[in-house]
Amino acid sequence: MSDRGRDALAALGRLLDGPGLLHEPEDLAPYLNEPRGRFHGRALAVARPESTEQLAAIVRCCSEHELAMVPQGGRTGLVGGASPINGELIISLERMRRLRSIDPIDTSLVVEAGMPLARVRQIAAEHGLRYPVSLASEGTATIGGTLATNAGGNLTIRYGNTRAQVLGLEAVLPDGRVFSELSPLRKDNSGYDLKQLLIGSEGTLGIITAACLRLAPAPRQGVTAMLATHSLDQGLALLRQLRAELGETLSACEFMPRLALDFVLADQPRARDPFDRVHPWYLVVQVESALAGDWLKPALLNVLESALQGGRIDDAVLAESEQAALDFWALREGISRAQARGGVSLKHDISVPVPRIPDFMQAVLSELERAVPGIRPCVFGHLGDGNLHFNLSQPEGLSGEDFRAREADCNRIVFDQVHAVGGSIAAEHGVGQLRREELARGQARKLELMARVKSALDPAGLMNPGKLMPVRP
Template sequence: MPAPLSPAPTVPAELIAALQTLLGPKGWSMDASVLEQHNREARGKFTGAADIVLYPASTDEVAACVRLCHRAAIALVPQGGNTGRCGGAVADNGQILINLGRMNQIINTDARDFTMTVQAGTILHTIQQTAENHDLLFPLSLGAQGSCQIGGNLATNAGGLNVIRYGNTRDLVLGLEVVLADGTIWNGLSKLRKDNTGYDLRDLFIGSEGTLGIITACTLKLFPRPRQIATAWVALESVDAALDLLALARRESGDAIAAFELMSQFAQDLCIRHIQNCTTPLQTVAPWYAMIEITSSRPHDDLTTVMHGLLERALESGFISDGTIAQSEAQRANLWALREGIPPAQTREGGSIKHDVSVPVSSVPALIERGIAQALKRIPGIRPCPFGHVGDGNIHFNFSQPVDMPREVFLAQWENLNRDIHDIVADLGGSISAEHGIGRLKVEELAHYADPAKMQLLKAIKQAIDPQNTLNPGKIVNPA
């Protein structure tokens, strides 16, 4: 399990007073109940210790806060919706949390440029709804979209459910506005689709988890809103069959696959047991299931016919043993509930050890087969619960505790099981973090698996841009 937060000096009283004066009564809190919410990491692995949280209302206020903290050599930890999974927004003793939730304005929506410019504290669901109101689509979609903020999505380069069609968050951004470690504001809020003028600063800050700068605004790409959607649930005998089905689906649909999600029978059964209104879509019992969704922005496309043809060919080829197509929005919602209900269902089932890993799509079967075998060898009776975005090689390779093993005994194996799975991932040319970031949780794992030249570059970049190490220290890389 992760090491506890280390002691550090308290924040000087004169700095707190200066920040309070700068931001006014609505711009900060030292209330214990408020701080408890901000200091509690979503999964409960880390508990922060910040004595104050700042709520700036503008980029200028963010910059002024950063300048004050920079002069005092006090660290700032940016925080969005606090929905992260790796401790990336947890503040140590003597550090200050800066939450951008008050900076939540839609600055501009341009239907001709297919762009939207927003402040970093804007809730992802608000962006999705605003795009829809303009008959457009912002395709980033994930379980926490009702509370996560776009700044946090950018800071971790979030993936989500539609990566196979639209890419990661990095692929959905044209420009950024960022406050640097000394309080300088970089205004890169460009709408340009092509800009070859030097290093790509945008991509440098996306995925940096607030360790190089605080993202305060962004210009996002929009897309035509889907007018037709077809969603299917199918039974599979193997993960290999899922890859054959994915290849067939891409060809048959004209590469219109928006989502292709894989889950084990155990994962499906957990949802049916623990999530209200989740029901079995198929009478056929199979070791694996997949959900396929294809979309089109053309109103007259008959995607149901396309999906029927796809499933018929998949049956004829032996890729699937059964399948069903949602006939209503309610049926489609039930299928999505089965997929999105897996994490909370696993929590209700007991202790779980989780992995967010990726391998080349063709290596997904080997990852799952080897990972399950190694986990059973280390912990007999362990219950594998792999699921995820097989279309982009990102598997949430989770494990539930054996039914006869105490939770604390099981969770004590967290680091050992992490190393087992990560060793397999590395052997297959994969990544130990696909879409959740590194945060505090995986700093040592990154140092262990990354190429030495990469680690040298990461440290050099951090040292060059944040030489005092006052922006979210202890996350991603330790510069020393």
């Protein structure tokens, strides 16, 4: 450890109690883990503040000692954003997880950043409300992490991403000052909306400590259906019909190919194929209403009957119980894990304009097949918002190592087409360390403006260096 590191640690020790500052290797180890095991950095220590004031003091101390910081939530991020690189101080929000207030008239709540997303959803449900962001990782992902990455999820088509839920924000800026705008106001045009800069900034502009979040009415009726189609063109025609006939009740429209279903059926002993025939594509559709009654199910049935007759779907199964709905969702949510059964998977979290999905898919997949014959596309995701988890499983005759060696070529094919159709190379998981070079390659102008904002707020570059943008020399 350098003298500077030792001095910083001693100063931090004066601010934090024993559990507030961890620096033994065995204590640090869990904070270096990330879901895909791709990033292996080193940290000086982990600070675990209990309040905004304490966190502000830590940040001031880091600023004085020129010690870089890595904000950390639940460590479920998939792009290495919460992993240290070279001896930074990890600042974990795990001890800041209080509910500060909830207002059922205003339909909003104020929570601290370390509260897990699932807990926020549970608190909202206890008040007959809904926090409409839902991720498979919600038991561990925190509010701070979901704000810092502007997390998406299955309900984006109806409610928007995390950004759309945030009314107010509290954060500690890189110099230790507290930015506090925890207001529940829906209308406030008094100047720049500064909280929006912090949302999606992946911990590079400050550390989010609390947020005032908008809540929606809880659904009182809902139906989930699994549908089979033979093409994504068909899927889009159905999406159009669902929107036209069921309006805002459409809260999810997910898609997956047969290969994904095969992986999940092999991976989950309880899982059952809802259909008696094999189909190329499947959709999971969910409609919900806050109005009481049971009119939504017949309304959806009507749409599906006409879609069957019009050739927009090939088959449909409605969930007849809550468990059946959960089983359909388990098929969709189980893909990421089950894909390991197909060996090495090259993953791309991209988005493209919804109407262009079929052409985009055809163009990229034929180029990929020419580059790596036998490559097995397992592309699934959120049809309704254009977010494709563009995952590629290794060809059956190729070793994992040889397939991994083709990763750069595959990435180039996928990302070139993404740029060509005006899509995004980082749709919901963010940029982190994983995609920072690609962002620099494809969006140099944007990166230059981002760098100007970064140096205005964090001139010393101490807040999560090496994430989102290349490290400054």
